Amino acid sequence: MRLSQFFMPTLRETPAEAEIVSHRLMLRAGMVRQSAAGIYTWLPLGLRVLRKIENIVREEQNAAGAQELLMPTIQPADLWRESGRYDDYGKEMLRITDRHGRDMLYGPTNEELITDIFRRDVKSYRDLPKALYHIQWKFRDEVRPRFGVMRGREFLMKDTYSFDLDQEGARRAYNRMFIAYLRTFERLGLKTVPMAADTGPIGGDLSHEFHILADTGESEAFLHGDYLSFDPIGDGVDYDGDLQPLVDKWTSLYAAADDKHDTARFADEVPEDKRLETRGIEVGHIFYFGSKYSEAMGATVQDADGKSVPVQMGSYGIGVSxxxxxxxxxxxxxxxxxxxxxVTPFDVGLLNLKPGNEATDGACQKLYDGLNKAGLDVLYDDRKDRPGAKFASMDLIGLPTQVICGPREAEQGRVELKNRATGVKDIVSIEAALTALTDTSTGTAP
RNA sequence: CGGGGAGUAGCUCAGCCUGGCAGAGCACCGGCUUUGGGAGCCGGGGGCCGGAGGUUCGAAUCCUCUCUCCCCGACCA
Structure with missing residues (x-):
């Protein structure tokens, strides 16, 4: 993609409304624009990242045996009256009346809808287990949306729902999601720690929040430092095998967000030099809720004895946006x-420091063609602008690798490779640059 | 939902107190110069001063109402 043609309105100054760093950078980099409080348009650059995350989430859900479907954003109120939540949910739920006067709502979550789907067609224990998920926009009319897409009213969420005959089956479903979540966040390049969470009316230990660790996170996090050195889950998880030992390992040490933090237990269970106090952002939540909805809504199957039993359910969310x-x-x-x-929106940023110069134009064209041919997504800054402006906007949007092509080096057949994360620069021949970038599938050299 | 703050050019903001032609920097358009870390000079375009009502000869400015947005708290993926 040529930057001269790409719709990427960057801002030099920070809009007054943005408080936290991610919100500021998303606005400045031209990823999103606010439409109303907590409601955003995703511009091309932001949408590319959103889609990449979505796809990684999707791949890991599929790998764990969940099946994708797509439920609507607008739901009939009657389903929620069945579960009793229509009155319980409060003003967070956006209620709508259609032209016929029917009560509708913009879904804040989908337990009722999925339970309805399930109960219509699944009647036998032989059809279990099942795990169904979708990636869909939700709306919760938060009193006070803030922090950009971090706490918007409209948000993209992956939610999975599991259906099992009994508690043991539900636990296996829970474990599959638990491991799939670790895998997912790992692939997104994040340090994640599962933390025990409220289990609601069911009780038990089957509820975890997944927090990523970031200095600027919104909640405090207290954890055993050994979590950071745990081996990654890695490829090739056997989701049909026994995942309990792995789950046990990842829940064996102390980890709690501020709302569940127990100072005494922390001191008791974690040696002083291992106590890590940092900040976290909740990006996933999984829990088992048994027959709460299946009983209320009559989602039953016949077991091997011909007896009708409500299915055991769990739900598993990831905040994609x-x-x-x-x-x-x-x-x-x-x-x-x-x-x-x-998750980078483009693999490589190519900077032509002097468009119109024969040497830089030629070198850039060769690199652009070569990298594209190798299947890399390249953002080519071919704008007639000063070098400083190009450096600044390329650093702002954060592509992992930059290829900097100025007249000085281009005349010698050379370009500069820059690693955005480390700042390390390397002057190499055009051919060497092509090789370095296309050899690794990730395109993150040097 | 309680408390606080802000709405003036695409962005950041001045002007308001003390009423009198609508402003600056950046961005944008044209020209010249410049070309390795958000350049310089010259010329130009762009505004229902959030909206409604009122006071006044005259309102961005004063008064009333209203809408929107932001921040702190309680709530939340």
Whole structure:
């Protein structure tokens, strides 16, 4: 993509409304624009990141055996009357009346809808287990939306719902999601720690929030430092095997957000030199809620004895749009965003410092063609602008690798490779640059 | 929902107290110069001063109402 044609309205100054760093950078980099309080338009650059995150989430859900469907954003109120939540949910739920006077709502979550889908067609224990998910926009009419897309009213969420015959099955479903979440956040380049969370009316230990660690996170996090050195989950998880030992390992040490923090237990269970007090951002929440909805809404199956039993359910959410901001909170510097390779909007930024110069134009064209041919997404800054402006905006939008092409080096057949994260620069021949960038599948050399 | 603050050019903001032609920097358009970390000079375009009502010869400025946005708290993925 040529930057001269790309719709990427960057801002030199920070809009007055933005408080936290991710919000400021998302506005400045031209990723989002606010439409109303807590409601945003995703501009092309931001949408690219959102889609990349969404796809990683999707791949890991599929790998864990969940199946994707797509439920609507608008739901009939009657389903919520069945579960009893229509009155309980309060003003956070955006209620709508259609032209026929029917009560509708913009979904803040989808337990009722998925339970309805399930109960219509699943009647036998032989059809279990099932896990269904979708990635859809939700709306919660928060009293006070803030921090940009971090706490918007409209947000993109992945929510999975599991259906099992009994509690043991539900626990296996829970474990699959638990591990899939660790995998997902790992691939997004994030340090994540599962923390015990409120289990609601069911009780038990099947509820965890996943927090990513970032100095600027919104809640305090207290944890055993060994979490940071745990081996990554890695490729090739056997989701049909016994995941309990892995889950046990990841829940064995102390970790709590401020609302669940117990100072005495922290002191008791964690050696002093291992106590880590930092900040976190909640990006995922999984919990088992048993038959809460299946009983209320009559989602039953017949077991092997022909007896009708309500299915055991769990739900598992990931805040996809929030993750965009969370990743920035965890990965930025004074100059701008630093994207992990897995979610970067473009793999490579190519800077022509002097468009119109024969040497730089030629070198850039060769690199642009070569990198594109190798399947890399390249953002080519071919604008007639000063070098300083190009450096600044490329650093701001945070592509992992920059190829800087100025007349001085281009005349010698050379360009400069710059690693955005480390700032390390390397002058190499055009051919060497092409090789370095296309050899690694991630495109993050040097 | 309680408390505080702000709405003037695309962005950051001055002007308001003490009423009298609508402003600056950046951005944008044209020209010249410049070309390795958000350049310089010259010329230009752009505003229902959030909205409604009122006071006044005259309102961005004073008064009343209203809408929106932001921040702190309580609430939340």
């Amino acid at each position: 929030r993750l965009v901001a969370a990743i920035i909170e965890a990965s930025h510097d004074d100059d701008g965003i630093i994207w992990p390779a897995s």
